[in-house]
Amino acid sequence: MHRSQGEPLDEAFWSRRIAQALKVRSALVSDERTSAYRVVNGENDGLGSLVIDRYGDQVVMKIYSEALIAHLPSIVTALGSVIRNRAVVLRFARRVAPAAERLGLGNGMIISEHSDLDPVVEYLENGLKFEADLVHGPKTGAFLDQRENRALVRRISKSRAVLDVFSSSGGFTVHAAAGGAVSVHSVDISPHAIDAVKANIDRNRELPTVSTCRFSYQCDDAFAALDGLNQRRKRFDLVVVDPPSFAQKQRNVGAALAAYERLVELAAPLVNPGGLLMQASCSSRVTVGEFHAAIDQGLDRAGVIGELYCDTAHALDHPVGFPEGAYLKARTLIIRDPARPRKGAR
Ligand SMILES: C[S@@+](CC[C@H](N)C(=O)[O-])C[C@H]1O[C@@H](n2cnc3c(N)ncnc32)[C@H](O)[C@@H]1O
CATH class of the missing domain: 3.40.50.150 (Vaccinia Virus protein VP39)
Known part of the structure; x- marks a missing residue:
């Protein structure tokens, strides 16, 4: 799933790894002309089966392994400590979706304190405006x-x-x-x-x-x-x-x-x-x-x-x-x- 090198898979672990991945993207974090980018690229960032994409103040987590489902509460909390967000949208790869559903986690489920949240968002790419549907769009939305x-x-x-x-x-x-x-x-x-x-x-x-x-x-x-x-x-x-x-x-x-x-x-x-x-x-x-x-x-x-x-x-x-x-x-x-x-x- 990922290279934990004996570290406990707790909230601190996930926030450390997500923060490390975000640091690699520092040029994009400070780029006011681009508000959507990949924060975690799975195994390539040492976090196998996990993809996290940011669209402004909403974040999409795509899960490619059943083994990650048990860690979702820690990952979501850790993510919130690294990237302040209004919502986390959970998306599951096709082979993982049935296991997630058995635990009451629907594909496209939105975790947010805001009840009026619209997962169809406008974002900037290279200074141009685009729309992405974070629940139904391709990949994580775009x-x-x-x-x-x-x-x-x-x-x-x-x-x-x-x-x-x-x-x-x-x-x-x-x-x-x-x-x-x-x-x-x-x-x-x-x-x-x-x-x-x-x-x-x-x-x-x-x-x-x-x-x-x-x-x-x-x-x-x-x-x-x-x-x-x-x-x-x-x-x-x-x-x-x-x-x-x-x-x-x-x-x-x-x-x-x-x-x-x-x-x-x-x-x-x-x-x-x-x-x-x-x-x-x-x-x-x-x-x-x-x-x-x-x-x-x-x-x-x-x-x-x-x-x-x-x-x-x-x-x-x-x-x-x-x-x-x-x-x-x-x-x-x-x-x-x-x-x-x-x-x-x-
Ligand atoms: C990789 S995406 C293209 C991404 C796009 N160029 C962009 O910059 O966002 C592939 C696209 O091909 C379309 N597609 C799939 N099969 C197709 C076909 N046989 N003919 C035309 N479009 C097709 C899909 O609807 C999808 O929008």
Whole structure:
């Protein structure tokens, strides 16, 4: 569960470990432009099976092991002594939820003295406003791990037509618009995600760059959407592809690699020459080497040349303490020649 090195698992232990983890994030704690970040990243912070994310004055604890349930009262009290909060939302991994429920702990249970508390919160990321549903939203409410890649997208979006594939609630969409994109087309299969994109854009419309950006939305399967955009000969200057984990199990790794290859094959031809393609993977079982090889295969199948612009990873509040902890990988390529004939496109 964690490396206690013989220490008693009492309140003092948990507050010491949470305080240590918070110290690692001191740059974020003092960053007035960002109010949501990961405080404890499980095993990577020496607290296996425990994730704690902060959204302003509310905190979400996600529990990945039944063994932690007995310690929840001490952890919640310890957390309150390190981070003053109005509420702690408990979320349990699917395999842990039945055991928690037997003890009367429902998934999404809110521990708070405030009866009027709304777990749908507004938070800041890089100075931009977003909403997260701490009870029903993905992960603990939002995908906080892409914060620095979103900041990168903001820096490289000026005057570009941007395509945000697997947009979720529009983290990349809003950053691209804030960075001066002329247009952003957001694609996600979930209608809730597309509604959230629209709401998050509206939250930031007071920014001149956001108010002048042209937005369009597509609630669709990403593979079908990319195929359709190719057929309609649409072109973009920056394409971001940030799919969900394709390899929840080791046996899915082959299929995941084929999916990354296919996404690159479909996305690269949509990029204008000199434009950028950012392809991400959050599959912990897919190694960096395998991911890069899949990208190369996809470029090859598309007959497109992609030169390395940069390789990036998760934000710094997601420290990596063991190889599988490095789950998030992103490769950004400069697309040089999308006009060459496609070799054996499937
Ligand atoms: C890792 S999240 C994307 C995070 C997002 N880019 C962000 O910055 O917050 C993956 C998203 O893919 C969407 N999704 C899953 N399967 C999909 C598919 N086949 N086509 C399109 N979207 C899909 C999910 O609804 C989810 O919003």
